[in-house]
Amino acid sequence: MDNSIEDSDSFVHSNINGVHNLLKLIAKKKQRRPVFLHYSTDEVYGDIVEGSHTELDLLKPSNPYSATKAAADQLVLAWSRTHGINYIIVRPTNNYGIGQYVEKLIPKSVKFLEIGRKIDLHNNGTPIRTWLHAADTARATIHIINSGAVNEIYNISGNLELPNIEVVKKILAHFGIQDNIEHYIEPSVRQGQDVRYSIDDTKLKNLGWQPQAIFDIELEKIVEYYRNNFVW
Numbered sequence: 001m002d003n004s005i006e007d008s009d010s011f012v013h014s015n016i017n018g019v020h021n022l023l024k025l026i027a028k029k030k031q032r033r034p035v036f037l038h039y040s041t042d043e044v045y046g047d048i049v050e051g052s053h054t055e056l057d058l059l060k061p062s063n064p065y066s067a068t069k070a071a072a073d074q075l076v077l078a079w080s081r082t083h084g085i086n087y088i089i090v091r092p093t094n095n096y097g098i099g100q101y102v103e104k105l106i107p108k109s110v111k112f113l114e115i116g117r118k119i120d121l122h123n124n125g126t127p128i129r130t131w132l133h134a135a136d137t138a139r140a141t142i143h144i145i146n147s148g149a150v151n152e153i154y155n156i157s158g159n160l161e162l163p164n165i166e167v168v169k170k171i172l173a174h175f176g177i178q179d180n181i182e183h184y185i186e187p188s189v190r191q192g193q194d195v196r197y198s199i200d201d202t203k204l205k206n207l208g209w210q211p212q213a214i215f216d217i218e219l220e221k222i223v224e225y226y227r228n229n230f231v232w
Contacts, residue, residue, distance in 0.1 A: 008064035015068035019075055027083040035150055036076060036087040037141070042130070042155065044070040044091065047194035054200045055091070055153040062194055073153075080151060088148065090141055092156040093199055097134035097218070098225045105164060106219070109171045110226040118186035125165025125185070128196040132158030133213030143209045155199040158211050170216070174223045 019038065026033055043066035045053040059074075061067040079085045100107055109119045140156045148154060172181055 008068070011065055011068045015065075016071050016075070019072040023075060023079040023083075023085065026085055027079060033085065036079075036085055037145070038072065038076050038087060038089045040073050040089050040091045040153075041066060041069050042091050042093040042157075042197045042199045043194070044073060045197075045199065047196050048198055049196060052157075052198040052200040053155070055155055055203060086150040088144060088150060089153040090144060090156055091153065091199065092137045092140070093132045093158055093197060094129040095132050095134050095137055096222070098222055100134070100222075105167060106171065106222055107226050109168055110223055113171070113175055113184065114227060118184055119168055120188055121164060121168060121185050122188055122190040123193050124187050125168060126163055126195070127193055128161050128163050128198075130158050130198055131160045131162060131167075131215055132156060132211065133215075133218055136211040136213050139212070140204060140209050143207060144204065147207045147209075148204075152203075154204045155201040156204060157199050157201040158213075158215075159201075160215050161196075161198065162215075167219075170219055171223060174220060 023036065026036055042053070043063070044059045044061050045057055046060035046062045046066070059070040061070045073089055076085075076087050076089060080087050096104070096106055102108055102111060112119050136158060137156055140154075144154050168185065169178075169181060172178065172184060177184060
């Protein structure tokens with residue numbers, strides 16, 4: 001999201017033009033057309049103070065990244081109606097896991113602590129995110145392919161809401177830091193910050209899927225990985 005605020009061109013190129021090109025290729029196929037599986041994001045709904053977004057809610061993206069993802073969603077829906085392309089759109093919430101790009105909160109926090117830098121924390125860490133392990137996202141996607149229906153949209157939620165500051169506190173605790181945490185944080189302000197994402201994935205759970213990862217257990221593994229593997 002931060003990169004899209006600084007320069008949106010690559011996101012427009014990949015998320016809009018890239019999806020557009022793939023849709024055109026599929027539309028040209030007259031036989032054995034594949035189902036178009038599109039990874040969207042919970043961010044296309046925008047933020048929500050109370051309750052959770054369902055797949056039927058209007059899209060109200062609030063930053064360049066989520067705007068390009070919402071545009072891609074609309075392209076998929078339009079190509080389905082106009083060209084008869086079959087699709088599945090999945091909208092997972094905030095993913096985490098080993099191997100995540102280092103600009104993301106968890107790996108960035110670990111690396112900054114390792115090199116003695118303060119953790120850059122937007123809006124005092126108050127924004128709330130729902131955390132979903134990447135392995136659960138993969139399992140959900142496979143479950144949807146095997147048990148879901150085409151031409152449908154599925155939210156995927158980890159069902160664990162945490163303010164960003166609470167995640168940082170958990171990371172600090174793995175470094176043996178539980179007091180004076182303000183000494184390890186550099187507050188900042190991000191434009192267009194969404195206060196809370198929350199999606200209702202009852203539709204997916206009705207297919208028999210449930211997240212399996214336990215955040216605190218996985219977080220310990222992730223912290224140790226990035227402490228032992230300096231990826232930058």
